[in-house]
Amino acid sequence: MSFWDIIWYIIVSFAFIAYLMLLFSIIGDLFRDEKASGWVKAIWVVFLIFVPFLTALVYLIVNGDKMTKRSVRAAQHAKDQQDAYIRQVAGKSPAEHIADAKALLDNGTITEAEFQALKAKALA
Known part of the structure; x- marks a missing residue:
C-alpha cells in the first residue's frame, strides 16, 4: 500500500463518516419535527434510502433553517431541565x-x- 493509497483511504473514510453524521442528523430532525405527518416522514426516509445524496441535499435546502431552530430549541430545553435539576439537588x-x-x-x-x-x- 503506497502513501497516496493511505491518504485516499483517510479522505474517503472522512467523507463517509461525515455523510453518516449528516444522515443521522436528518433522520433525527425528521422525527423531532412535530408539524410533519407520518407519511411525509416516511417518504423522506424512503428517498434517503434509495437516493441518499440528492435527498440529503434537497432536505438541507428545504428544511435547513427549521432544522437549526429545532436543534437550538431542543438544546435549550435540555439546558433548562439540567439547570432545574441542579437547583433542586443543590438546595439553598x-x-x-x-x-x-x-x-x-x-x-x-x-x-x-x-x-x-x-x-x-x-x-x-
Missing part, C-alpha cells in the same frame, strides 16, 4: 436558610432560641 445556600429563619422569627413563628439553632445549623 446558608444565607438563604438564615434569611428564611429570620423571616419566621420576624413573623413570630419561631422563638429567638429556635432562630439561633437554625442559624447554627445553616452555618455548620
Whole structure:
C-alpha cells in the first residue's frame, strides 16, 4: 500500500463518516419535527434510502433553517431541565436558610432560641 493509497483511504473514510453524521442528523430532525405527518416522514426516509445524496441535499435546502431552530430549541430545553435539576439537588445556600429563619422569627413563628439553632445549623 503506497502513501497516496493511505491518504485516499483517510479522505474517503472522512467523507463517509461525515455523510453518516449528516444522515443521522436528518433522520433525527425528521422525527423531532412535530408539524410533519407520518407519511411525509416516511417518504423522506424512503428517498434517503434509495437516493441518499440528492435527498440529503434537497432536505438541507428545504428544511435547513427549521432544522437549526429545532436543534437550538431542543438544546435549550435540555439546558433548562439540567439547570432545574441542579437547583433542586443543590438546595439553598446558608444565607438563604438564615434569611428564611429570620423571616419566621420576624413573623413570630419561631422563638429567638429556635432562630439561633437554625442559624447554627445553616452555618455548620
